[in-house]
Amino acid sequence: xxxxxxxxxxxxxxxxxxxxxxxxxxxxxxxxxxxxxxxxxxxxxxxxxxxxxxxxxxxxxxxxxxxxxxxxxxxxxxxxxxxxxxxxxxxxxxxxxxxxxxxxxxxxxxxxxxxxxxxxxxxxxxxxxxxxxxxxxxxxxxxxxxxxxxxxxxx
Amino acid sequence: xxxxxxxxxxxxxxxxxxxxxxxxxxxxxxxxxxxxxxxxxxxxxxxxxxxxxxxxxxxxxxxxxxxxxxxxxxxxxxxxxxxxxxxxxxxxxxxxxxxxxxxxxxxxxxxxxxxxxxxxxxxxxxxxxxxxxxxxxxxxxxxxxxxxxxxxxxxxxxxxxxxxxxxxxxxxxxxxxxxxxxxxxxxxxxxxxxxxxxxxxxxxxxxxxxxxxxxxxxxxxxxxxxxxxxxxxxxxxxxxxxxxxxxxxxxxxxxxxxxxxxxxxxxxxxxxxxxxxxxxxxxxxxxxxxxxxxxxxxxxxxxxxxxxxxxxxxxxxxxxxxxxxxxxxxxxxxxxxxxxxxxxxxxxxxxxxxxxxxxxxxxxxxxxxxxxxxxxxxxxxxxxxxxxxxxxxxxxxxxxxxxxxxxxxxxxxxxxxxxxxxxxxxxxxxxxxxxxxxxxxxxxxxxxxxxxxxxxxxxxxxxxxxxxxxxxxxxxxxxxxxxxxxxxxxxxxxxxxxxxxxxxxxxxxxxxxxxxxxxxxxxx
Numbered sequence: 246x247x248x249x250x251x252x253x254x255x256x257x258x259x260x261x262x263x264x265x266x267x268x269x270x271x272x273x274x275x276x277x278x279x280x281x282x283x284x285x286x287x288x289x290x291x292x293x294x295x296x297x298x299x300x301x302x303x304x305x306x307x308x309x310x311x312x313x314x315x316x317x318x319x320x321x322x323x324x325x326x327x328x329x330x331x332x333x334x335x336x337x338x339x340x341x342x343x344x345x346x347x348x349x350x351x352x353x354x355x356x357x358x359x360x361x362x363x364x365x366x367x368x369x370x371x372x373x374x375x376x377x378x379x380x381x382x383x384x385x386x387x388x389x390x391x392x393x394x395x396x397x398x399x400x
Numbered sequence: 401x402x403x404x405x406x407x408x409x410x411x412x413x414x415x416x417x418x419x420x421x422x423x424x425x426x427x428x429x430x431x432x433x434x435x436x437x438x439x440x441x442x443x444x445x446x447x448x449x450x451x452x453x454x455x456x457x458x459x460x461x462x463x464x465x466x467x468x469x470x471x472x473x474x475x476x477x478x479x480x481x482x483x484x485x486x487x488x489x490x491x492x493x494x495x496x497x498x499x500x501x502x503x504x505x506x507x508x509x510x511x512x513x514x515x516x517x518x519x520x521x522x523x524x525x526x527x528x529x530x531x532x533x534x535x536x537x538x539x540x541x542x543x544x545x546x547x548x549x550x551x552x553x554x555x556x557x558x559x560x561x562x563x564x565x566x567x568x569x570x571x572x573x574x575x576x577x578x579x580x581x582x583x584x585x586x587x588x589x590x591x592x593x594x595x596x597x598x599x600x601x602x603x604x605x606x607x608x609x610x611x612x613x614x615x616x617x618x619x620x621x622x623x624x625x626x627x628x629x630x631x632x633x634x635x636x637x638x639x640x641x642x643x644x645x646x647x648x649x650x651x652x653x654x655x656x657x658x659x660x661x662x663x664x665x666x667x668x669x670x671x672x673x674x675x676x677x678x679x680x681x682x683x684x685x686x687x688x689x690x691x692x693x694x695x696x697x698x699x700x701x702x703x704x705x706x707x708x709x710x711x712x713x714x715x716x717x718x719x720x721x722x723x724x725x726x727x728x729x730x731x732x733x734x735x736x737x738x739x740x741x742x743x744x745x746x747x748x749x750x751x752x753x754x755x756x757x758x759x760x761x762x763x764x765x766x767x768x769x770x771x772x773x774x775x776x777x778x779x780x781x782x783x784x785x786x787x788x789x790x791x792x793x794x795x796x797x798x799x800x801x802x803x804x805x806x807x808x809x810x811x812x813x814x815x816x817x818x819x820x821x822x823x824x825x826x827x828x829x830x831x832x833x834x835x836x837x838x839x840x841x842x843x844x845x846x847x848x849x850x851x852x853x854x855x856x857x858x859x860x861x862x863x864x865x866x867x868x869x870x871x872x873x874x875x876x877x878x879x880x881x882x883x884x885x886x887x888x889x890x891x892x893x894x895x896x897x898x899x900x901x902x903x904x905x906x907x908x909x910x911x912x913x914x915x916x917x918x919x920x921x922x923x924x
Contacts, residue, residue, distance in 0.1 A: 289638075291889040294624035294645050295652075295685040295881040297557040298713045302747055303629050310632035311641065318638060375642055376891040 251278045253359045253390070255350050255379075258322045260372070261365030265395040266326060269363045272393075275334040281326055282353050283319050283339065284346040288375075346379040351387045359390045366397040403480035404470040405548040410483040411466055413490050414458030420493065421451040436501040442697070443497045450872075451493060458486045477551070484545075484552015485876075488883070491535055492528075492875045499535075500528035518664065525660035527696035532875055533656070533689055536882020545883050556880020560688065561752040563873035567706055568759030569768050569866045570699070576760060579671075579704060582920070583711040586679045586912070591715055594908050595620035598900055599726070607896045609730045611640040613723045615647075615897050619904045621719050622712040623648045623683030629720055629748055634727045639895075646892030647901040649885055652683030655909065660694040662913070670700035672916050677701075678708020680912040682905055685881045688874055699870055710753055717748040769860030777857040779826040788855035790821040794848045801841040810835045817849075823856045 249272045256262035273279060292311060293304060323339045330337035342349045354362055367379065384392060423429045424447040433441050461482050470476050507521035516523055539545065545553055571579075595616040602612030613634030618627040624645055631641050659681060663673040677690040691705035721744050763769065770778035790798075795818050802818075805811050813828040814835065823829045835841065836849035859867075893901075 288642075288886070288888045288892070291884070291886040292641060292645055293628060293884070294649050294889060295683070295884045296625040296628045297560050297877070297881060298622055298625035298684055298709075298716075298750060299628055299748075300751055306632055306747070307628045311638060314636075314638045314641075373895060375639060376888070376894070 249273050249277060249360045251280070251358065251360050253280050253282060253350075253354055253357075253362045254326075255282045255284070255346070255362065255364040256322075256326070257283050258318070259365065259368060261368055261395070261397050263365070264398040265363050265365035265393075266329070268393070268395045270329060270333050270335070272361070272363070273333065273335050277335055279326075279330050279335045279337050280353075280357065280359070281323065281337065281339040282350065283322065283341045284349045285315055285319070285341065285343045286346060286375075287344060289315065289343075347381065347383055350379075351384070354388055354390050362388065362390050362392045363395065364392070365395055369397055402470050402472055403477050403551060404465055405480065405483070406466055406470075407483065407548040408462070408466055409546065409548045410458055410486055411462030413483070413486045414455050414460070414462045416490060417451040417455030417458060417486075417493070420447065420497075421455060424448060424451075436498070436505060441501065443501075446868075447497055454486065454489060458482075481552040481555050484549035485555045487546075487549045487552060488536075488556060488876055488880045491539075492532055492872070492879050495532045495535055495879070496528040496875060500526070500531050503531065516665070523661060523664055525657070525664070525693040527693060529689060529692035529696055529875060529878060530657070530660075532879040533882035533885075536879045537653075537885050537887075540883045540885070541887045553880050553883050556877045556883070558877075559873045559880065560685075560877030561755075563870050563877060564706055564710070565752055565755035565759055566866050566870050566873065567699075567703060568756040569763040569863065570703060570870075571707075571760055571763070573764060575703075576707070579707040580711070582675060583678065583708045586675060586915070587708060587711045587715060590679050590908055590912055591620045591712065591719065593620075594904050595719060595722075597904050597907070601900045601903065602896070605896055605900065607900070608637075608640070609727055610634050610636045611643075611896065613727050614640055615644050615900060617716075617719055617723060618644045618648045619682060619901055619908075621716050622709070623652055623685070625684055625713070626716055626719065629716055630723055633720055633724045633744075640897070642889075642892040643895045643897040644901070646890050646894065647897045648683050650890045650893045651901065651905045652681060652686040653885060653890070655681045655683075656686040656689045656693065659690045659909075663694050666913075666917065668694075668916075670695055670698070671704050672920050674701045674704025675708065675920050676912055676916040678705045678712075679916075680909040682901075682908070684709050684712060685878070689878050689881075692871075692874055692878070699867060702870075702874065710750075710756065713750045714753065716750075717745045720744055720748055768862040768866065777859050777863075779829055779856055780858055781822050781824065781856045783858060784822045784855045788822075788851070790817070790848065790852060794851075795821065797845050797848055798841070801845040804840050804842070805835065806840075817852060823852050829853060829856060 252269055252273055254265060254269045256266050269279065289311065293307070296304065299307075319341055323341075327337045327339070340353060342353070350362070350364070364379070367381075381394070424433075424444075429447075433444065461479070465479065465483070470479070503526050504519070504521050507519045507526070510520060512518060513520055513523055521527070598616035598619050599612050602615065607615075614627055614631050614636040617630035617634075618624065620626070627641065627644050627648065630636075636644075659673075659677050663676070668676070673694050674691055677687050677694070681687045681690055687705050687709050688702065691702040692699075695701040721741055724744065770780075798814065798818055802811070802814055805814060809831050813824075813831040816824040816828055817832060823832060832849050833853055836846045836853065839846055841849070
């Protein structure tokens with residue numbers, strides 16, 4: 246029952262998000278629009294910690310390196326989904342924003358008339374990965390679009 | 401982009417500072433200051449001046465920021481940092497003058513803790529430094545740093561670096577030589593040891609070379625600063641950086657609280673504790689914090705700890721070069737000749753250390769204190785107060801124990817002391833200090849010798865002022881650094897870095913404690 250024509254996919258490459266990607270590709274009709282939202286969490290702004298010994302040029306070099314590293318990871322992720330979307334005959338667009346994931350999702354969801362928002366489940370405790378869980382408690386009251394939270398994949 | 405915010409925040413900060421000064425000057429704070437210790441309250445002099453000067457500056461600049469017009473440019477950028485800087489300063493003032501003394505009053509009302517013979521605030525190191533850092537951590541994690549203060553919070557680095565530069569005025573040549581030698585041995589052994597151990601453990605646990613490289617720098621050299629310097633060189637992945645920084649911050653903050661408690665339990669002196677904190681604490685920011693937490697009312701521990709910090713940061717370019725060569729060899733990505741040694745050293749060299757050396761060189765010329773000063777104090781036996789001249793009773797104690805002295809130079813210096821009732825020369829002072837430290841004459845005579853030493857040592861006015869500036873610069877810097885320690889970055893501690901970091905951090909802390917307790921005396 247593929248009836249979704251315009252879907253907003255929130256994915257940043259974790260196992261939960263990969264399950265959301267697979268579900269999105271199954272749900273979309275051929276020719277549907279897939280808008281991919283990637284949120285770079287603001288926690289990366291804190292990743293110079295309390296460094297005080299380095300000089301400005303070392304800190305700048307580090308910041309540029311970290312930005313390029315995050316950018317490379319995001320590009321790889323977008324390229325992969327783009328290829329899969331094309332293979333499924335979907336029209337792919339992407340959006341990369343810096344901020345709190347829940348706030349960014351709410352904001353983006355209001356920009357266009359999406360039929361459905363798809364996201365993955367939070368990572369279960371004990372699983373590897375960054376501790377940057379998205380808070381979902383504000384989503385139900387703030388979204389005007391149906392939200393599908395895809396269950397975390399069983400290994 | 402215009403950085404200066406049209407916010408009333410700086411004006412309000414200025415008014416609060418002026419209010420503190422006004423309340424203190426008018427005597428309205430008198431009863432509260434009595435409650436905080438009365439005559440024992442040490443900050444009366446500071447409250448009478450510091451909030452007035454900074455309050456006037458904050459109020460005037462605050463009025464201009466709120467009602468003036470601002471244009472893009474360098475001045476706009478610098479001006480945007482004033483509000484944040486004053487915000488940190490106000491917090492440091494409130495914590496140092498009111499909150500920490502209030503906690504001390506509360507702690508003393510509870511009595512001493514068990515067999516330790518210490519009050520809880522002394523035992524836990526709950527002084528203005530620790531509480532200032534904790535306040536910074538609470539502000540950033542509970543309320544977030546306000547946007548008008550963001551640029552100014554970065555000034556905390558400048559505060560700490562300026563503090564280290566001024567610290568250069570307080571070392572004697574002998575002290576710097578001895579502490580420098582000790583720190584090179586300790587840091588050399590423990591830095592190389594922990595870098596090697598992380599790389600070895602990393603290989604055993606099959607972690608990627610990039611992760612091993614960034615983790616070894618962070619664990620081995622100076623924590624977050626080394627991670628920042630090494631991450632691009634070993635091409636660390638973003639998640640590896642996050643794991644490493646999270647682990648180091650968590651360890652560092654934990655150590656800052658635990659080290660002073662352990663130091664007090666072992667009854668360590670400033671040299672021992674400074675050497676231990678300077679070696680065993682992973683993150684350099686917390687080294688200064690722990691040193692001031694251990695000895696908040698003096699800077700002897702800070703002086704030792706900062707020599708270790710300086711040695712660490714001087715080692716950093718060498719470790720970065722080592723890791724760069726190690727990484728390209730392991731990954732086979734390029735020829736090791738592609739590592740530009742000169743450029744790495746130039747880029748990573750800590751310029752503020754040159755300032756420290758310059759201030760030390762200036763102090764040896766006698767510009768701040770006579771050149772023969774020791775620990776900021778100079779010898780002058782013409783200024784000895786009448787109350788400090790040795791009494792007949794004290795001379796008798798020295799006479800009774802004089803036959804215990806074996807060395808001829810000590811015998812002669814002691815004889816001159818007893819004859820003149822005060823130390824005769826700087827050479828005698830050095831000899832008698834050695835005699836007191838050797839404890840051969842017993843406790844009572846030792847105390848008299850130390851009293852005689854103190855009577856001929858005077859703190860130069862400029863050095864006294866430097867001490868106060870240094871205390872404030874470090875308090876300011878550490879409150880600001882507290883505002884850069886977020887729980888969400890500490891929460892990233894995990895993965896292999898947490899395991900390897902935990903093992904290496906613990907070994908480093910315990911092994912350096914053992915070395916310090918066994919091999920380092922307080923008489924450097």
